[in-house]
Amino acid sequence: MRLVLVLLLTVSACRPPGHGRGGGDDGGDDPKPDAAVVSPDGTTDGAPATCTKAFRLEGHGLANSVALTGSFVSWAGTAPPAVAFTKGGDGAWTGSHDFVAGMHQYKYIVDGSWIPDPTNPNQIDDGFGGKNSVISCTP
Numbered sequence: 001m002r003l004v005l006v007l008l009l010t011v012s013a014c015r016p017p018g019h020g021r022g023g024g025d026d027g028g029d030d031p032k033p034d035a036a037v038v039s040p041d042g043t044t045d046g047a048p049a050t051c052t053k054a055f056r057l058e059g060h061g062l063a064n065s066v067a068l069t070g071s072f073v074s075w076a077g078t079a080p081p082a083v084a085f086t087k088g089g090d091g092a093w094t095g096s097h098d099f100v101a102g103m104h105q106y107k108y109i110v111d112g113s114w115i116p117d118p119t120n121p122n123q124i125d126d127g128f129g130g131k132n133s134v135i136s137c138t139p
Helices: 002-013
Strands: 050-057 066-070 093-100 100-111 114-117 123-125 131-139
Touching: 050 100, 050 131, 066 093, 093 100, 093 131
Parallel strands: none
Antiparallel strands: 050 093, 066 100, 100 114, 100 131, 123 131
């Protein structure tokens, strides 16, 4: 009985900030649906339309790695499926992701530390005493 309790506490403690918050329409942990290609006339192949968002994180030029995680990748802690960023000559980290239409919560992972986007004032409570950044995709 004691072993089961220890295992349960260990597994629940490993859940990343925001895990299970805003994953899909029902707020669950469902992975994102396959992205659709939007043709020039605005139609799709029957799946939701997408939009590409670019991200830039400055002030972390000494970091060894930066990735983007969020509800759209089930709060993955490593890339892939989290989106790995590339460090530019100016020390800023950049990356992009194709989002399906809707609202998405996200954070940056900087050398293993999870932080909200310091340039995005659109944030909500992550349920763990911190904040998640929020982005909307409207194709």
